[in-house]
Amino acid sequence: MSTTPHQFDAIILGGGIAGLWLLSLLRNQGYEAILLEKHGLGSGQTFASQGMIHGGIKYSLAGAMTGASESIADMPSRWRSCLKGTDSVNLEGVAVLSEAYYMFSDARLSSKLTAFFGSKAIEGRVSSVPSADYPEIFQSPSFGGLLYKLKDLVLDTRSLVTHLRNQLKDYIFEGNVKFEHTNGQVTQLHLDGGLTVSADTYVLAAGKGNGDLIHDLELKVPMQLRPLHQVVVRGDSLPDLFAHAVTLRSTDKPRVTFTTHITGNTKAWYLGGQLAESGVARNETEQIEFAKKELANLMPWIDFSDCEFSTFRIDRAEAGGETLLRPDTPYVRRHGNVIVCWPTKLTLAPMMGDMFMALMTEPKTNAARPLNLPQAGVGSSPWE
Ligand SMILES: Cc1cc2nc3c(=O)[nH]c(=O)nc-3n(C[C@H](O)[C@H](O)[C@H](O)COP(=O)(O)OP(=O)(O)OC[C@H]3O[C@@H](n4cnc5c(N)ncnc54)[C@H](O)[C@@H]3O)c2cc1C
DSSP states (O other), rough: OOOSOOOEEEEEOSHHHHHHHHHHHHTTTTTTTTEEEEEETTTTTTHHHEEOOSSSSSGGGGGGOOOHHHHTHHHHHHHHHHHHOOSSSSOOOEEEEEEEEEEEOOGGGGGHHHHHHHHHGGGTTEEOOOOOOOOOOGGSSTTSSSSEEEEEEEOOHHHHHHHHHHHHHHGGOOEEEEEEEEEEEEEEEEEEEEEEEEEEEEEEEEGHHHHHHHHHHHHHOOEEEEEEEEEEOTTTTTOOOEEEEEEEOSSSSSEEEEEEEETTTTTEEEETHHEEEEHSSEEEHHHHHHHHHHHHOOTTTTTOOOEEEEEEEEEEEEESSSSSSOOOOEEEETTTTEEEEOOOSGGHHHHHHHHHTTTOOOHHHSSSSOOOBBOBBBBBTOOO
């Protein structure tokens, strides 16, 4: 066996949306790049995510447009271009769960909601839905609230990860690495099994796993974890629901965020938003009881008695400090020959990709030697 390390332009650690997106960009632009994944592709936050590709309207519920809502306004159209195969990452064929996303309120809040949606700041990004066009779930005479449609879409994250994995499988490997480094510069990576690899640039795109990698490399990069307690409701007869339930009274966040998925032979509603944030303080039984009350309040015309409820906990991993405030943009910074990335949101992957490519120098490696490593497979989601 050769003892000289296999040399690449870039080695990416982590195969969630961040790592896969960057690998696609790098390979498309002629870089000899590979990705090493420790568990299963997508198995971190990417499969736990609700798959919403949104333009940030939910962050402007408090009234003013915030940095967060401004920076992501373009993202749904960028993703739509990718889905058509006309942007830098080709996602033609990835399954879209919903081409539309809604926001609804109960009747009591309508006047405040009307004023909010009528405001100049969000003009053109939201439209009110005439009752004749209501999706099935809101056609009940018991629904007395207002319904708005956003220019957002919902992707099937399994389809997204599988698609990128199939496109790039020759460059994606299972691997757990140990760094060799001096003075903050990585010199090479040792893989389980004795293989050694090295690169001009090492990319940390391991989500929560970046914490350990940053620590091993003694980099001064702050990471924050924001815990969530998500709820899954399974039931064969659940109607499709892709919507935020909003209350403008007391919070700037959606009260509950709903997406609908197929798991096995069953339909499932996946519930996040404020419910998942406040739910961190509740145990599983309390969280399920709380979710049942929210559902009874928001849609009293639906019978959930045959549905099966479950919960799981997951952390959002982001750049941050002690405040646990949500960052507005991706984090992409070069520290010597290491680039640390957190997309902050699935939605922001195209922006993260632009920021990343701006930090890369020209490719140098000609035809890297093939690696004799097992290819990484697609992982499982925390709620399947
Ligand atoms: C409950 C929830 C719902 C969300 N919903 C949305 C949404 O609807 N829309 C949206 O825009 N965003 C959403 N997000 C945010 C979004 O999911 C994340 O910002 C995004 O998925 C992060 O991607 P990532 O690739 O950085 O991390 P991850 O998806 O966590 O991937 C990291 C990968 O690195 C691997 N790894 C870890 N350590 C190592 C190592 N040492 N070596 C190699 N590999 C390693 C892991 O196994 C994993 O596969 C949500 C997040 C959560 C938690």
